[in-house]
Amino acid sequence: TRSTRPQRLLKVVQKHATRGDPQSVISAIDHFCRHSEWAMNVGDEKGSILDSVVSELNPEKVLELGTYCGYSTVRIARLLPPGARLITLEFNADYAAIARQVIAWAGLEDKVQLVEGASEDWIPRMKEHFGIETFDFVFLDHWKDRYLPDTKLMEDCGLLRKGTVLLADNVICPGVPDYLEYVRNSLSYKSYYFKSHLEYTKAEDGLEKSVFLG
Numbered sequence: 446t447r448s449t450r451p452q453r454l455l456k457v458v459q460k461h462a463t464r465g466d467p468q469s470v471i472s473a474i475d476h477f478c479r480h481s482e483w484a485m486n487v488g489d490e491k492g493s494i495l496d497s498v499v500s501e502l503n504p505e506k507v508l509e510l511g512t513y514c515g516y517s518t519v520r521i522a523r524l525l526p527p528g529a530r531l532i533t534l535e536f537n538a539d540y541a542a543i544a545r546q547v548i549a550w551a552g553l554e555d556k557v558q559l560v561e562g563a564s565e566d567w568i569p570r571m572k573e574h575f576g577i578e579t580f581d582f583v584f585l586d587h588w589k590d591r592y593l594p595d596t597k598l599m600e601d602c603g604l605l606r607k608g609t610v611l612l613a614d615n616v617i618c619p620g621v622p623d624y625l626e627y628v629r630n631s632l633s634y635k636s637y638y639f640k641s642h643l644e645y646t647k648a649e650d651g652l653e654k655s656v657f658l659g
């Protein structure tokens with residue numbers, strides 16, 4: 446039977462990227478998704494904004510909601526200082542299996558912990574299961590109707606501290622109106638919109654950076 450899109454992405458990485466070279470993994474996926482088959486990776490344009498936010502923050506503890514094939518996992522983990530840790534949550538077992546191999550190909554498995562399951566089940570367990578006090582940086586790129594409830598859940602679980610940065614993908618396309626309204630109007634956040642484009646297209650999209658004020 447026909448392969449899946451994640452399987453085709455992994456094949457492209459294994460064929461065109463160099464083991465242990467995260468940039469080559471990123472470039473191989475971007476080239477394939479721009480010229481052969483679109484996929485819902487954050488992509489090169491928004492990815493550069495993600496890079497700048499991570500580089501400026503230099504986070505020790507990172508949470509990613511929505512691994513998919515591991516593209517943004519690789520983008521973030523490649524910039525983390527030694528000893529820093531990225532926990533990425535993936536609901537779909539098939540996607541998780543592909544992402545593990547993409548992350549390993551990039552040579553970043555020591556910095557990344559991929560956890561399979563639903564964000565609402567794992568967020569309340571971050572402290573007791575992973576020994577996490579608070580996160581320095583959270584990248585939201587999972588189901589768009591989960592951005593707001595999961596943000597409130599992270600607040601309630603005490604996982605955000607003064608200065609924690611949330612960066613949300615797709616705030617225009619497909620859009621997360623309830624999340625945007627919340628972080629832009631809540632007195633607990635200072636929010637900024639980075640205008641960009643939907644990955645590999647000319648459609649508008651953007652990233653919303655929201656700093657938790659405690």
Ligand SMILES: O=C(NC/C=C/[C@H]1O[C@@H](n2ccc(=O)cc2)[C@H](O)[C@@H]1O)c1cc([N+](=O)[O-])cc(O)c1O
Pocket residue numbers: 485486487510511512513514534535536537540562563564565586587588589591614615618619643644
């Ligand atoms: O729908 C989109 N993303 C949903 C992503 C969902 C991912 O998050 C995981 N997850 C992990 C943990 C959970 O608790 C739930 C799901 C799912 O198993 C999936 O791997 C999307 C769509 C477009 N688009 O143009 O249509 C563009 C984008 O950049 C997008 O991100």
Ligand SMILES: [Mg+2]
Pocket residue numbers: 485486487586614615
């Ligand atoms: Mg996205």
